Amino acid sequence: MGLSQLKAQIARDYGTPAMVIDLNVVENNIARVQAMCDAVGVANRPHIKTHKSPIIAKMQIEAGAKGITCQKIGEAEVMADAGIDDIFISYNLLGEQKIGRLGQLLKRVKMRVACDNQTVLDGLPEAGIIAGRPLEVMVECDTGRKRAGVETPQEAIDLAKQIAANKHLSFAGLMMYPPESKMTETEDFIATVRAGLREAGIEINEVSSGGTPNLVNLGKIKAATEHRAGTCIFNDRMMMRNGHASLADCALNVYATVVSRAGAERGILDSGSKTLTADTGGGLDGFGLILEHPQARIAQFAEEHGFLDLSACNDRPVVGDVVRIIPNHVCVVVNMVDRLVVVRGHELIGDWPVAARGRIV
Amino acid sequence: MGLSQLKAQIARDYGTPAMVIDLNVVENNIARVQAMCDAVGVANRPHIKTHKSPIIAKMQIEAGAKGITCQKIGEAEVMADAGIDDIFISYNLLGEQKIGRLGQLLKRVKMRVACDNQTVLDGLPEAGIIAGRPLEVMVECDTGRKRAGVETPQEAIDLAKQIAANKHLSFAGLMMYPPESKMTETEDFIATVRAGLREAGIEINEVSSGGTPNLVNLGKIKAATEHRAGTCIFNDRMMMRNGHASLADCALNVYATVVSRAGAERGILDSGSKTLTADTGGGLDGFGLILEHPQARIAQFAEEHGFLDLSACNDRPVVGDVVRIIPNHVCVVVNMVDRLVVVRGHELIGDWPVAARGRIV
Numbered sequence: 001m002g003l004s005q006l007k008a009q010i011a012r013d014y015g016t017p018a019m020v021i022d023l024n025v026v027e028n029n030i031a032r033v034q035a036m037c038d039a040v041g042v043a044n045r046p047h048i049k050t051h052k053s054p055i056i057a058k059m060q061i062e063a064g065a066k067g068i069t070c071q072k073i074g075e076a077e078v079m080a081d082a083g084i085d086d087i088f089i090s091y092n093l094l095g096e097q098k099i100g101r102l103g104q105l106l107k108r109v110k111m112r113v114a115c116d117n118q119t120v121l122d123g124l125p126e127a128g129i130i131a132g133r134p135l136e137v138m139v140e141c142d143t144g145r146k147r148a149g150v151e152t153p154q155e156a157i158d159l160a161k162q163i164a165a166n167k168h169l170s171f172a173g174l175m176m177y178p179p180e181s182k183m184t185e186t187e188d189f190i191a192t193v194r195a196g197l198r199e200a201g202i203e204i205n206e207v208s209s210g211g212t213p214n215l216v217n218l219g220k221i222k223a224a225t226e227h228r229a230g231t232c233i234f235n236d237r238m239m240m241r242n243g244h245a246s247l248a249d250c251a252l253n254v255y256a257t258v259v260s261r262a263g264a265e266r267g268i269l270d271s272g273s274k275t276l277t278a279d280t281g282g283g284l285d286g287f288g289l290i291l292e293h294p295q296a297r298i299a300q301f302a303e304e305h306g307f308l309d310l311s312a313c314n315d316r317p318v319v320g321d322v323v324r325i326i327p328n329h330v331c332v333v334v335n336m337v338d339r340l341v342v343v344r345g346h347e348l349i350g351d352w353p354v355a356a357r358g359r360i361v
Numbered sequence: 362m363g364l365s366q367l368k369a370q371i372a373r374d375y376g377t378p379a380m381v382i383d384l385n386v387v388e389n390n391i392a393r394v395q396a397m398c399d400a401v402g403v404a405n406r407p408h409i410k411t412h413k414s415p416i417i418a419k420m421q422i423e424a425g426a427k428g429i430t431c432q433k434i435g436e437a438e439v440m441a442d443a444g445i446d447d448i449f450i451s452y453n454l455l456g457e458q459k460i461g462r463l464g465q466l467l468k469r470v471k472m473r474v475a476c477d478n479q480t481v482l483d484g485l486p487e488a489g490i491i492a493g494r495p496l497e498v499m500v501e502c503d504t505g506r507k508r509a510g511v512e513t514p515q516e517a518i519d520l521a522k523q524i525a526a527n528k529h530l531s532f533a534g535l536m537m538y539p540p541e542s543k544m545t546e547t548e549d550f551i552a553t554v555r556a557g558l559r560e561a562g563i564e565i566n567e568v569s570s571g572g573t574p575n576l577v578n579l580g581k582i583k584a585a586t587e588h589r590a591g592t593c594i595f596n597d598r599m600m601m602r603n604g605h606a607s608l609a610d611c612a613l614n615v616y617a618t619v620v621s622r623a624g625a626e627r628g629i630l631d632s633g634s635k636t637l638t639a640d641t642g643g644g645l646d647g648f649g650l651i652l653e654h655p656q657a658r659i660a661q662f663a664e665e666h667g668f669l670d671l672s673a674c675n676d677r678p679v680v681g682d683v684v685r686i687i688p689n690h691v692c693v694v695v696n697m698v699d700r701l702v703v704v705r706g707h708e709l710i711g712d713w714p715v716a717a718r719g720r721i722v
Contacts, residue, residue, distance in 0.1 A: 015434075015458040015722040049664055071665040073376075091665065092620040092629075094681060097376040116621050119680040147666055148621040148629050259453040260477050260509040268453075268509050274696050275721050278640040303410055303692055304432040304452065304721070305508055319480040320455060331664055335635050336696075337719055358698060358718075360636050360665070361376040 006346045007255065007322040014351070016257040016322060017271040019334060020341045023349065025251035026056065026233065033215065033232050034064045040219035045069050045088060047210065047230030050331045052356035053340070054082030056233065067110070069210070069228040073101050074359030076111070082355070085109040088208070090175055090228060092120045092140070092148060098361075099123050103130025112136040114175050116149050121159060128168030136172040137163045138208060141193070143186040144179045153192035157200075160193070164202045173206035173225070180213050183220040190223045213244055236330035237289050238281035252340075253324035254288065254333065256306065258317045267317060269298065269306030271325070275336055276306065281328030288325040293317055298325070367707045368616065368683040375712070377618040377683060378632040380695060381702045384710065386612035387417065387594065394576065394593050395425045401580035406430050406449060408571065408591030411692045413717035414701070415443030417594065428471070430571070430589040434462050435720030437472070443716070446470040449569070451536055451589060453481040453501070453509060459722075460484050464491025473497035475536050477510050482520060489529030497533040498524045499569060504550050505543040514553035518561075521554070525563045534567035534586070541574050544581040551584045574605055597691035598650050599642035613701075614685035615649065615694065617667065619678045628678060630659070630667035632686070636697055637667065642689030649686040654678055659686070 001009075010018050037044040046060045047069040057068050057079055067086025070076040076087045086109065093102055093113055105111050106127055115121050115137050128135040139156045142149030150156050156174065164171040174193060178186040186209075194204050209221055210228035212235075218227060231238075234252040235245035254276060260268035276287050278301060287298040287306065293313050300307035310316045317323060327333040334340065335357055342349040362370075371379050398405040407421045408430040418429050418440055428447030431437040437448045447470065454463055454474055466472050467488055476482050476498050489496040500517045503510030511517050517535065525532040535554060539547040547570075555565050570582055571589035573596075579588060592599075595613040596606035615637060621629035637648050639662060648659040648667065654674050661668035671677045678684060688694040695701065696718055703710040 011456050012458050015456065017721050092680075094620065095372050095376065095618065097373050116623060117680050120620070142623055146624070146627065147663060147668065149623055151623050257456065259455065259481070262477060262503055262510055262512050263507065266507060271721070273638075273640060273693055274719075277634075278638060278693070279634060280639065302508060303696075307508065319453075319478050332634055332639070335664075337721070358635075360378050360632070360698070 001346045003346055006343060006348060009348050010255055010341055011257065011322055013348070014341055016255050017275045018255040018341045019252060019337050020255050020343055021234065021252050023342060023344045025249065026059070029233055029235065029249060029251060030060055030063045033229060036215055036218055037227055038064065042218055042224055043226035045208065045226045045228050046233065047071070047228045048075060048079060048356065050230040050233050050334060052334060052354045053352055054079055054084060054355055055352050057084055066226065072359050072361065073098050073105070074361050075356040076105055077101065078356040078359060080105055080109045088112040088228070090114045090140070090208070090210070092116055094120045094123045099126045100130065102135070103127040106131035106133065106135055112138060112172050114138050114140040115159060115163070116140040121162060125166055125168035134168055134170040136170045138172045138175040138206070139163070141174050141176045141189055143176050143189050144182040145177055147177065149176060153189055153196060156193045157196040160197055160202060161200055171202060173204045173208065175208040177210045178214065178221070180217060183217055186221050187223065190221070194223070212239060213242060215244070231331055234330045234334070236281070237284055237326050237328045241281065241284060250326050252327070252330050252334070253291070254327055256323055256325055258319050258321045258323065261319050265309065265311040267308035267310055269308060269323070270304065271306045272304045273301040274303045275333070276301070276325065276327055277329070277332045277336065279329040279332050284328050288327050291324045291326065293323065362707045364707055367704060367709060370709050371616055371702055372618065372683055374709070375702055377616050378636045379616040379702045380613060380698050381616050381704055382595065382613050384703060384705045386610065387420070390594055390596065390610060390612060391421055391424045394590060397576055397579055398588055399425065403579055403585055404587035406569065406587045406589050407594065408432070408589045409436060409440060409717065411591040411594050411695060413695060413715045414713055415440055415445065415716055416713050418445055427587065433720050433722065434459050434466070435722050436717040437466055438462065439717040439720060441466055441470045449473040449589070451475045451501070451569070451571070453477055455481045455484045460487045461491065463496070464488040467492035467494065467496055473499060473533050475499050475501040476520060476524070477501040482523060486527055486529035495529055495531040497531045499533045499536040499567070500524070502535050502537045502550055502554070504537050504547040505540040506538055508538065510537060514550055514557060517554045518557040521558055521563060522561055532563060534565045534569065536569040538571045539575065539582070541578060544578055547582050548584065551582070555584070573600060574603060576605070592692055595691045595695070597642070598645055598687050598689045602642065602645060608687070611687050613688070613691050613695070614652070615688055616683055617686055619680050619682045619684065622680050626670065626672040628669040628671055630669060630684070631665065632667045633665045634662040635664045636694070637662070637686065637688055638690070638693045638697065640690040640693050645689050649688050652685045652687065654684065
């Protein structure tokens with residue numbers, strides 16, 4: 001089957017917009033990242049935030065990943081329900097509702113969480129009490145991103161000591177999401193914490209680093225024992241712009257239809273901000289790359305309208321054309337839909353649920 | 362019950378982030394918009410894109426709305442399944458899959474669609490054939506927004522004549538979403554089309570205008586017979602900035618928890634771009650207004666992290682605080698979740714499904 005037939009089939013069976021992943025590319029991406037981790041002896045713990053699919057998470061584990069990373073308790077519940085049994089939630093969890101759910105999860109699967117402050121730490125032992133076994137906790141360290149994470153080694157030492165001393169918790173090591181340019185600073189931070197904890201008789205067994213942009217830095221943080229990367233499963237326009245992926249590494253296309261061509265130099269796609277999202281991917285021009293018309297700009301959005309600026313295009317689409325779009329930021333785009341259409345090359349395979357979509361709690 | 366108790370109850374029963382609507386405000390908004398339409402004798406056909414809830418659509422109809430507006434066939438199906446029987450899809454629908462679904466809908470409820478080009482028009486009769494009765498079609502006219510809609514009266518005349526001549530279609534009039542500053546131009550456009558069609562013996566019975574920003578312009582387009590407004594059901598920071606709503610008119614708050622305060626002048630909310638979305642609301646500073654800390658800026662997002670810049674705040678939140686956020690653009694925010702938490706003042710009522718969330722096809 002050719003591409004035009006595939007487009008017609010997807011439009012007929014699913015309608016557009018449709019989010020379409022190519023299994024050939026997904027499998028290549030899984031194998032490449034696993035090989036990169038294997039080459040430096042770092043465990044692979046992919047972040048499921050990008051695909052939100054237990055099917056794909058299991059493909060990653062089958063290829064050698066030691067477990068998965070989630071950002072929210074609701075994501076972890078979906079993955080545990082699907083049979084995944086080694087889950088790290090790289091996030092500060094707090095509040096009776098979430099700690100209760102965390103305790104229930106810990107009863108049935110290996111769970112680990114992150115912590116960067118006293119309030120969160122004070123709440124975590126309850127999960128261990130509920131589960132009847134200690135909860136593994138990593139101290140989140142900020143080495144320059146200014147997101148979550150303690151800013152100083154001393155704070156990390158203080159939290160780690162408390163974790164190690166609590167019978168309902170188990171100190172699992174350090175986690176960070178270092179900026180790409182701060183490898184040395186991150187090593188120094190870890191070394192200082194390690195020295196401080198060693199004085200107290202506490203070892204750091206694991207150090208978890210992360211990020212698709214940091215795959216090129218694998219091995220540079222000598223202390224790192226595992227890596228969490230998410231976007232690399234599908235890649236996107238942002239990863240291409242930053243040099244972390246080629247077009248051939250982009251597994252997801254949004255199939256969209258041109259629904260209006262009221263002006264010579266403009267058109268409307270049936271995909272707006274409720275499909276492609278307003279994410280600029282950190283300052284990209286326009287809201288996606290149209291493979292059939294790379295000179296076209298998705299210049300502006302209404303919720304269900306993508307405004308096409310065709311002024312730079314010689315070959316302009318007509319109403320009814322189905323086009324394929326590489327989104328700016330694939331992680332937020334997948335999160336807009338309940339299913340992904342699955343193809344292999346130009347062959348339609350079926351569709352898979354985005355089972356953890358919208359699990360923001 | 363006070364606000365702090367309500368916050369604690371929502372955090373305990375639902376967890377954060379939670380999207381919370383206040384029924385007192387929703388009811389006021391419904392009554393105000395209906396009264397504005399009644400005052401000028403224009404029918405109210407609210408756009409459900411904002412709430413995506415059949416429960417709220419029925420409240421609007423109960424208050425006097427003649428029917429509803431949808432943007433997608435999937436939204437219309439959800440509303441029809443819930444018993445709503447007068448639906449306008451203000452969008453160019455095309456392709457075998459959507460026309461088939463449209464025909465099925467037309468079998469059971471009063472349906473109307475928009476059309477701005479020949480390709481879409483050529484596909485629509487099939488829906489009438491499937492249903493066994495004519496499909497009502499409005500010609501979409503662009504009077505300055507440069508979205509969908511024919512740009513010239515002559516194109517509208519040509520399409521309207523074809524619609525009127527097709528036994529499977531019924532010409533229902535004109536629709537537009539005029540820019541707020543183009544009332545006179547819109548009137549002139551309509552008058553020219555009316556004159557041209559009258560020569561052919563065709564009357565324009567209905568003219569549908571729209572937009573919450575155009576509620577202040579109700580009555581200025583003399584030819585308008587109905588108005589489609591969506592955002593006014595909840596309102597948001599964008600509507601406040603543009604003078605279309607006050608804080609008291611904002612029905613939806615995102616309840617979020619501060620989960621990290623690693624630096625003195627910064628913090629992290631448990632709501633990122635997968636909750637509040639990257640929508641800037643047309644150039645607003647930051648990604649939402651925090652009611653408890655209006656000087657705080659939601660400066661940046663990761664998918665599940667909202668980066669707080671607290672440098673301008675004297676009173677800074679601590680980890681564990683639950684805050685309420687007015688989002689930049691409420692329509693895209695509601696679309697991120699499967700349910701809305703419903704309160705009346707400080708009393709928790711329950712939760713309602715966002716039944717048409719993510720219905721982008």
